[in-house]
Amino acid sequence: MQEHVEAQEGRVRIVKRTAESHVRHRGEDARAGEILLQPGAILDGAALALLASMGKTSVRVSRQPRILHLTTGDEIVAPETTPAPGQIRNSNVTLIAGLGRECGVDAITHFHAKDDMASLVRMAAEAKWETFDVILVSGGSGKGDYDFSAELFRRLGATVHFREVNVRPGKPLIFGTIPREGASQVIFGLPGNALSHFACFHLFVRRALDHLLDRSVTATWRGHLAEAMPDTLNSRETWWPVRAGFNEGRVECRALPWKSSGDITRLPSANALMKVPASTSRLDAGTMVELLPTRPLGL
Numbered sequence: 001m002q003e004h005v006e007a008q009e010g011r012v013r014i015v016k017r018t019a020e021s022h023v024r025h026r027g028e029d030a031r032a033g034e035i036l037l038q039p040g041a042i043l044d045g046a047a048l049a050l051l052a053s054m055g056k057t058s059v060r061v062s063r064q065p066r067i068l069h070l071t072t073g074d075e076i077v078a079p080e081t082t083p084a085p086g087q088i089r090n091s092n093v094t095l096i097a098g099l100g101r102e103c104g105v106d107a108i109t110h111f112h113a114k115d116d117m118a119s120l121v122r123m124a125a126e127a128k129w130e131t132f133d134v135i136l137v138s139g140g141s142g143k144g145d146y147d148f149s150a151e152l153f154r155r156l157g158a159t160v161h162f163r164e165v166n167v168r169p170g171k172p173l174i175f176g177t178i179p180r181e182g183a184s185q186v187i188f189g190l191p192g193n194a195l196s197h198f199a200c201f202h203l204f205v206r207r208a209l210d211h212l213l214d215r216s217v218t219a220t221w222r223g224h225l226a227e228a229m230p231d232t233l234n235s236r237e238t239w240w241p242v243r244a245g246f247n248e249g250r251v252e253c254r255a256l257p258w259k260s261s262g263d264i265t266r267l268p269s270a271n272a273l274m275k276v277p278a279s280t281s282r283l284d285a286g287t288m289v290e291l292l293p294t295r296p297l298g299l
Contacts, residue, residue, distance in 0.1 A: 037050065042215065062213075064213075065134055067107065072113050072138060076089075076112065092197050104213065130185075135156075139191070147172075157178055159178075160175070161175050166236050194261075198241075229282065234278065240256075241258060242274045256269055274291055275292070
């Protein structure tokens with residue numbers, strides 16, 4: 001090192017000698033034939049730098065899953081529109097686009113259909129639904145007079161594997177597959193309320209995307225509740241938005257309030273969903289809970 005020598009008249013005198021260091025030996029990072037990137041690895045900045053260091057400037061990759069997102073509802077207007085009485089802005093398009101990007105998938109196409117079967121079929125046809133890997137239908141997954149998602153599944157030739165889940169928020173979730181050459185298409189009917197959308201995406205859709213991308217499914221964490229939660233009683237399992245972080249070497253979380261399955265006012269603060277088992281009437285401070293991270297946990 002320069003700071004360990006004195007240079008004078010073209011000569012160098014070493015004034016401090018330490019054990020061998022600052023020497024890069026051939027082959028010390030990796031041996032010939034060693035696999036440095038496994039098939040299915042995500043090409044993030046670190047992976048791309050590694051490839052560049054080996055002179056691999058062109059590699060074979062698999063494409064992102066293509067997602068078709070169909071929103072439905074006569075009462076839905078564009079975000080830039082001022083809603084009339086009985087109308088709401090379409091936040092689900094923005095939500096799904098953002099969540100997909102966070103999962104490494106931005107090949108998402110959005111269409112909107114009115115609350116009638118003909119409009120829904122027409123929009124699916126215009127979108128060329130058969131060219132997508134994943135189809136998400138927002139709204140219309142219940143059993144009301146204007147809920148047409150299940151019928152759309154039938155018309156697209158899907159096998160419906162279930163029509164609801166014992167989960168809150170997000171009970172009226174439909175899941176099906178459409179057979180095709182190679183791999184089946186995956187189709188979800190998502191409940192229209194935005195918080196249900198958020199929960200169902202992380203509990204179910206994101207898991208499907210992990211499989212399609214051949215990567216490990218996001219694991220749950222164990223953490224402790226920082227404050228007591230009274231009045232949590234519900235007959236269904238609840239996945240509650242929380243803010244989680246590290247405190248003195250352990251994960252702690254605080255529950256965020258929400259009024260209904262359409263209330264997303266606290267979601268920007270949430271980075272995990274906390275599992276509250278069915279028929280749980282109260283959670284005391286310090287209770288160990290199961291957490292599904294939705295973003296990196298805060299320090």
